[in-house]
Amino acid sequence: MKVLTLSPYPLAGPSPRYRLYAFQQPLRERGIELDIQPFLSPLSFRLRMNGAKNHPLALAQVATATVKRLWQSRTAQRRYDLIYVHRQTAPFAHEFFDEAFLKSNLPIVFDMDDAVFTQYPIDLLLRGSVAATVGNSYLGAYINLASALTEVTVMPTVVDTIRYTVHSKRQDQRRPIVGWIGTSTTFTQYLLPFLPGLVRVAQRFGADFQVIASLDVQARVEEIGAKFIPWSLETELADLQAFDIGVMPLQDDSYVRGKCAFKLIEYGAIGIPSVGSDIGANGEVIKHGITGYLAKDSDEFERYLADLLQRADLGRSMGIAARQVIEERFSLSSQVDTLEKVLRQAARKIP
Incomplete structure (x- = not known):
């Protein structure tokens, strides 16, 4: 056929x-x-x-x-x-x-x-x-x-859960990494309004905030104090698997309600917890308080991120639970x- x-x-x-x-x-x-x-x-x-x-x-x-x-x-x-x-x-x-x-x-x-x-x-x-x-x-x-x-x-x-392997347990003393991955359009529309506050929270707890995206957003990312990682097909997965916590903020509208929460699926596939806006399909991927958190606004985003960063394991147990959800429904x-x-x-x- x-x-x-x-x-x-x-x-x-x-x-x-x-x-x-x-x-x-x-x-x-x-x-x-x-x-x-x-x-x-x-x-x-x-x-x-x-x-x-x-x-x-x-x-x-x-x-x-x-x-x-x-x-x-x-x-x-x-x-x-x-x-x-x-x-x-x-x-x-x-x-x-x-x-x-x-x-x-x-x-x-x-x-x-x-x-x-x-x-x-x-x-x-x-x-x-x-x-x-x-x-x-x-x-x-x-x-x-x-x-x-x-x-x-x-x-x-x-995602192919054979390629997306579980985030390895931290053995080094590097700073934790909070991350986001996406296009320049989704960066501007969804991440940028939340980014200054998320960067401040990450820095307060000794973590770095990384953005994987196209080169046209680099200047804005670095101006706010986050680290920019240029996206490429060859390095995307390796760069993603350096994250300890993933975020997916959105702004509610008729287009966003149709989105498929793919960033959260990727985060869960590598076994890390995430914080996502409580909109649309995000609630089908995140089990609130079990695999990550669903946030209603920027204040909740920052509070839930702070919670994960203060955990000794950075929410690793939640990430393992997220991986199980991905294997069952989103693999x-x-x-x-x-x-x-x-x-x-x-x-x-x-x-």
Whole structure:
């Protein structure tokens, strides 16, 4: 079974990396080939993430990708059994590209892990899809309202718990590390309003605050007194596993309520406790007071972080409990059967 798998971003994009690329090998072993076709090339994605989306090279690659996408829509029926669309068929002219793939006469499964419907239209694609996978129940509720789809499956974003190993017990005398990982956009929107207070708490208890992100936020990170770590695909996991405590602050709105708490999933996978905003799917990942803390505002964030930093083990026992939650509900191995079932059943349906 061969599946044309459309993504707006290449492997470097966190969303397709964990919702598509991670499933390639285990599904291949079960006879399902995900042929992942990102719209943006690695170069154009990198330029875009560094604030240079209008660079001539980026624009040229987008033009080439547009032609390629249209060609894929017209040849898909000859080459594939199914189309799996992650978030969008293309990062612009959404209804135009959606219509092109709907004319392929192949069954389509739509996937989203954010409330993308607050940013661009997806209803046309939803009405033409035979099934959908979503990262949480909030997203599933939207699909049930927007379309007549009966096959909506909640499939959380997952990590490979073979690659994500438990944070090793501290043997050295280094300063504890409180950390956050994300994009420049999520840094500005969600972490930045909380960062000065979190840095002050970390410093008060002899800890460092580290931010793993793209280079365009470095100056703001260092100005506030945190340590900046440049994100790269090659070093991301090693840098993440240096954390002792993870944080995930958010600002409540309709888009955020659709987020899948992925930072908390990563923190739990390496066996560390976390403090996250008490919004949306964060409450599905954190068991308050057992695997971490859910905070309602900046004051609670700072108080809960101080609590963890004052513990002799920095909340390690909570981190071990968090790891168990991730293995049971948010690991790659726990969701492969689900995705295989969705794709096989969808391929048998007439669009």
